[in-house]
Structures are given as structure tokens and as C-alpha cells.
Amino acid sequence: MVGMILEAPAAITARPLTPAGGAGVAWMVVDATPDGAVAADYSSIVAAGLELIPPSIREPLERWSSRSGITRKLNIAVASNSDSSAAMAALFRLTGWSIPDGWGGRYGDRAFVQINRQKSTTIHEYAHHIDYLWRVSNGQPEGALRNEAEFTSLFAVSMLTMEEALYGHNSSAEWIAELLTKSIDINYNGARSNHPRIFLGLCGDNTAVAGHVRALLLDIFPDLPAFSWGSSWIASPPEPSITGYPLGDISVGAGVSCRLFDESGLPVTWSISADALPAGLELTDGMIHGNAVAPGPYAFTVRVSSSGGTMDRAFTGYVFDPSRPKPVITTTSLPAIIRTEPYSFQLQATSPDPITWSLPDPTRPLHAGLTLSPSGLISGTTSDGTPRTYKVRASSYGGYVDLTVNANVTARIAFTTKQLPALKVGSSVGRIAIDGTGANLEEKGLVAGALPSGLQFEFGDPSLPTFALFGIPNAAGPYSFTLRMANEYTSAEQTFTGTVSPA
Structure with missing residues (x-):
């Protein structure tokens, strides 16, 4: 749809709206009503939202033309009644969309429909516009801002601790649109979900992530209004916040200059x-x-303090000495993790200097219940059987080396059937089930002794921990036999003994 111009159909009246700083830009605000005619003018609501967006952000987007030289237009449609099927039909004719109940709006390549008639909704939908077209409108290769490496990584980290109730929890497009909305509509004091404090919530309530995200946004959009994203509400005085990039890894002797700043406007x-x-x-x-x-x-x-309160932000990293050698990791794989059983494995590496182990990628955590100590010991107990790939890092004075290994979790193979029912010569056993736990068996069978005379095995699926016996015993006397099950990680044997009674 790149380069497409959406025009209002004849049944809907379009009103040009000239934004501040955007002279000559073709904007269209469209009102749709139950009968398809023009109703109340909602352009003032749309304008109230647009006026909060800094001109330096709007101007490149609204003057940009496609490669063919045709000026692209953004159509904004506002429904007068979100429950009106006729109004929805009118909007559908304009955009080609259906708008599910409960939606505030919907953005497309060059248009958005606004059901919730609030300026914050206008800003949110316009924020999608920024996300999708900021790069190309500024002469960069096409691509959404949210797909740049730092935003991708920060979204993944935020998701780990973000409340599921927050809009944007599982969508990077909605995530960055919400971050921009909270950064623009900073004085909104209506629903709690629209308060700037949600900026921190969108970053998983992690002040280090929030400060990093805010610094990125200010580098791209330096005219965003200042606001204290640390405030727990519309606080007076506002609580402080710590914006700035992480210090990261540094080298001995190299100059360090890491600027942190607060946007509350108070002495700190x-x-x-x-x-x-x-x-x-x-x-x-x-x-x-x-x-x-x-x-x-x-x-x-680091702590920042003011009359509005305090905020802390943690910094971690490593100081390296390039003259020293890097460590060498000698571990190549992990032994299997047995679900619900204690696990302990020591990672191994060599270095003339002390080694510190860590998890460099927060999006690749260990299984719940397991931890990695600085000395390299993975330990704990987990009930999570999902296969994962761990990324571990060994750091020493000369640098670091990463290792990516598969972490396989399996259930302990065991027999749950411990003995057979009473057997009698001439009496059919029907089908005797011998069950166990585990999966993906690679070995399954009789390894010692013999079945009672007259009985036979039914092995079934060779990968599953189930056996069955059937037949009619034909000889009295004692019996003893041993079954075995095994896969790549665990094994189990069970001996069955008893006596077949005479007829």
C-alpha cells in the first residue's frame, strides 16, 4: 500500500484541516454518522490531539511525497456513534476495514479511523503513523522504528515483566505507539491507563529500561515535551526520573562520559x-x-532525589583490560534437566584471571526455578518442560566469550506399575497394562528373566512408556522377569516376581 492515497467517498464529506507548521499539507477529517451524512464537526477534537505533536515531528511526515512525486494524504475518520452499524459501514467504505466493538481506532498505511473521540486516541493512531513512516520520510530506508535493533531488544526485555493488562503487552506496534502517546500527551489526567506513569509500566516497571527507551526517543525526537515518567500519578510536585543510556562495558583507561538527567523540572x-x-x-x-x-x-x-521523591536505577557491566586474554569456555553442552528434580551443573572455562558468569540476553532466561551463579553454577528445580536455548557469558579481565547451548528438560523415566495381578493356570489375563512415565523412548523391552509360560508382550508405540501382557498361563510356579525403558537422558528397570497358581 506504499504510495496509496485514500480519498473520502462521495457519501462522506471531507474537511481539510491545516495543522500548525504544516502549510500546504493535505489533511482530511471525515465525519461518519448513522445515516452517512455529515454530523457534528469533530475536527476540533482531532486538532487538539494534533496540536500536541511537536511540529518537528509532523512536518517531515506531512510534506513527504512518494517516489512518484504524488503528495500522500492522511485521512482521519471519526465516527459519531461507535454502536451505529451505519456509521461503521460508512467508515468501512472509506478504509476497507471492519472495526470490532471496543476498539478506540485503527491505523492503516495512510488513514486511521477513530471511534473513541479523545485527543489521546488521535495521538495514539498518529503515533502508528510516526512508527511506520518516520524513517522513509526522513530519507532513510523504509522500515518501522520499532524494528530497529535497540527498540526490538528493549521491547523483548519489557515484555518479561510488563503487566498483561497494559495495551501493547504483546504487540511491539502498540507498545511504541503507547510510549509515544504517553510522551506527547503528558498532561492527560483522565483514565489511569493514559497517564504518563504508564510509560514506566510499558517498560516492565524497570527504571533502567525506561530510562534507556526515553533516551532513544529523545535522540530521535528532541522536541518531545519534558515529563517525569517516574510519577506514580499526576503528582505535585512530580517524582523525579532518570533518563539516559546504560553505561555498558568499558575499558581500562578509556574516557567515560555517561549523561543522566531528570525531567521533573525540580532541583535534584x-x-x-x-x-x-x-x-x-x-x-x-x-x-x-x-x-x-x-x-x-x-x-x-544511582539515585536522584527532589522534593517530589526519589528514583533508583541499577547499572551493571564490566571493566575490561584489552591487554589481558579473554577466557576460553570448555563446556560444550548441558546434561539433561530432569523435571521437578534438583539440578546442578558447573559451567567450565579457563583464564589466568577471575571469571564471572552471567546471562547477557534477558530474553533468554533460564527455566523458572533455575539460577546461574557468578561462579558458573546452574542449579535449582524446575517444572517447566519447554525446550530452551541458553546464552551464557564468561567474562574475565580481557573480555568475554558467549556460549549458546540447548537446555533439554525431560521427565524422569520410571515404572508406575510395580507388580502383576494374581495369575492362575487356565485363566485368561485379558490385557494387563504395565505403565510408566517419560517420553521419546529409544529402548524398551525385556532384559532379564522370562514371562510366565503362556503369556506374551504387546509393546505398542516403541517411544511411549507402556507395555501390555495377554494370554493364558499354562504352567504353575514362580516367575521373574525385568523390563527396561531408556531414552537419551534417563532410564529405568523394573523386576516383576510372583507365582502362577495351579488351576
């Missing part, structure tokens, strides 16, 4: 509230600066 003080900066670095008015002098891992917490 900066401090280290937990642990300590790497030796050689200082924190001055929100600036982490200096030259690290010693290699090793670091972890510290």
Missing part, C-alpha cells in the same frame, strides 16, 4: 545509593565520568 541531587562506581569514575550532577583504572565486574545504583 544525585548520589550512589548502593555499591560503588568502578574505581576512577565519579558522579557529578548526573554525569558519570572519568577513566576506569581496574578491570572487573561492576554493579551500582
Whole structure:
């Protein structure tokens, strides 16, 4: 649909709306009513939302032309009654969409339909416009902003702890549209879901992620209004927040300059509230600066304080010395994890310097219940049987090396049937089930002894832990036989003994 111009059908009247800073841009606000005629003018509602979007953001989007030189237009349709099938039909004729009940709006390549008549809805739908077309309208290759590497990574991390009730929890398109909406409509004090505090919630209530996301947005859109995303409500005075990029890994002797800032507008003080900066670095008015002098891992917490409250943000990373060798990981695979049973495995690596193990990718966590210690011990108990791929990192003074390994979780193979029912010569046993637990068997059968005379095996699916006996015993006396099941990870044997009674 790139390059497509959507025009209003004759049955719906289109009103041009000239935005601030967008002279000559072809905007269209369309009102749809139950009878298909023009009703109340909702252009003021749309304009109220558009006026909050900085001109520096709107101007490139609204002057951009397709490669053919045809000016592209954005049509905005506003329904006068979200329950009216006729109004919905009118909007459908305009856009080719159906709008499910409960939706506030819907965005397409060059149009959006707005059911919820609030300026925040206008901004949210326009934010999709920004996401999809900001790059190409600024002379960059086509592609949504949300698909850039940093946004992709931060969304994945945010999803790990984001409340499911938040709009955008499972959609990166809605996630970035909501982040932009909260960054633009900063004074909205209606429904809690529209409060700027939700910015932090959209980042999984992780102040490090939120500060990073906000810094990215300000680098792209420097004219976004300042707001304190740390406020728990429309607070007065507002609570402070810590915006800025992570410090990351640094090298001994290399100059460090990491700027952190608060947007509450109040006087603030900066401090280290937990642990300590790497030796050689200082924190001055929100600036982490200096030259690290010693290699090793670091972890510290920055605090900003004002009359509105405090906010903490954790920083972790490593100071490397390029003159030292990197570690060498000697572990190549993990033993199987047995579900619901204690697990312990020590990762191995060599280095002349101390080694610290970590999980570098938050989107690849260990199974729930398992932990990785700094010394490289994976331990714990999990009931999660989902196969995963772990990414572990060994860091020492000279650098780090990553290892990606498969983590296979399996159930313990075991026999749940421990003995056979009473057997009697001449009496049919019907079908005696011998069951067990486990899956994906690679071995299954009789490994010792013999069945009672007259009985036979039914092995069934060779990969499943089930056997069956059938037949008619024809000889009295004792019996003993052993069955075995095994797969790549575990095995089990069970001996069955008893006596066949005379007829």
C-alpha cells in the first residue's frame, strides 16, 4: 500500500484541516454518522490531539511525497456513534476495514479511523503513523522504528515483566505507539491507563529500561515535551526520573562520559545509593565520568532525589583490560534437566584471571526455578518442560566469550506399575497394562528373566512408556522377569516376581 492515497467517498464529506507548521499539507477529517451524512464537526477534537505533536515531528511526515512525486494524504475518520452499524459501514467504505466493538481506532498505511473521540486516541493512531513512516520520510530506508535493533531488544526485555493488562503487552506496534502517546500527551489526567506513569509500566516497571527507551526517543525526537515518567500519578510536585543510556562495558583507561538527567523540572541531587562506581569514575550532577583504572565486574545504583521523591536505577557491566586474554569456555553442552528434580551443573572455562558468569540476553532466561551463579553454577528445580536455548557469558579481565547451548528438560523415566495381578493356570489375563512415565523412548523391552509360560508382550508405540501382557498361563510356579525403558537422558528397570497358581 506504499504510495496509496485514500480519498473520502462521495457519501462522506471531507474537511481539510491545516495543522500548525504544516502549510500546504493535505489533511482530511471525515465525519461518519448513522445515516452517512455529515454530523457534528469533530475536527476540533482531532486538532487538539494534533496540536500536541511537536511540529518537528509532523512536518517531515506531512510534506513527504512518494517516489512518484504524488503528495500522500492522511485521512482521519471519526465516527459519531461507535454502536451505529451505519456509521461503521460508512467508515468501512472509506478504509476497507471492519472495526470490532471496543476498539478506540485503527491505523492503516495512510488513514486511521477513530471511534473513541479523545485527543489521546488521535495521538495514539498518529503515533502508528510516526512508527511506520518516520524513517522513509526522513530519507532513510523504509522500515518501522520499532524494528530497529535497540527498540526490538528493549521491547523483548519489557515484555518479561510488563503487566498483561497494559495495551501493547504483546504487540511491539502498540507498545511504541503507547510510549509515544504517553510522551506527547503528558498532561492527560483522565483514565489511569493514559497517564504518563504508564510509560514506566510499558517498560516492565524497570527504571533502567525506561530510562534507556526515553533516551532513544529523545535522540530521535528532541522536541518531545519534558515529563517525569517516574510519577506514580499526576503528582505535585512530580517524582523525579532518570533518563539516559546504560553505561555498558568499558575499558581500562578509556574516557567515560555517561549523561543522566531528570525531567521533573525540580532541583535534584544525585548520589550512589548502593555499591560503588568502578574505581576512577565519579558522579557529578548526573554525569558519570572519568577513566576506569581496574578491570572487573561492576554493579551500582544511582539515585536522584527532589522534593517530589526519589528514583533508583541499577547499572551493571564490566571493566575490561584489552591487554589481558579473554577466557576460553570448555563446556560444550548441558546434561539433561530432569523435571521437578534438583539440578546442578558447573559451567567450565579457563583464564589466568577471575571469571564471572552471567546471562547477557534477558530474553533468554533460564527455566523458572533455575539460577546461574557468578561462579558458573546452574542449579535449582524446575517444572517447566519447554525446550530452551541458553546464552551464557564468561567474562574475565580481557573480555568475554558467549556460549549458546540447548537446555533439554525431560521427565524422569520410571515404572508406575510395580507388580502383576494374581495369575492362575487356565485363566485368561485379558490385557494387563504395565505403565510408566517419560517420553521419546529409544529402548524398551525385556532384559532379564522370562514371562510366565503362556503369556506374551504387546509393546505398542516403541517411544511411549507402556507395555501390555495377554494370554493364558499354562504352567504353575514362580516367575521373574525385568523390563527396561531408556531414552537419551534417563532410564529405568523394573523386576516383576510372583507365582502362577495351579488351576
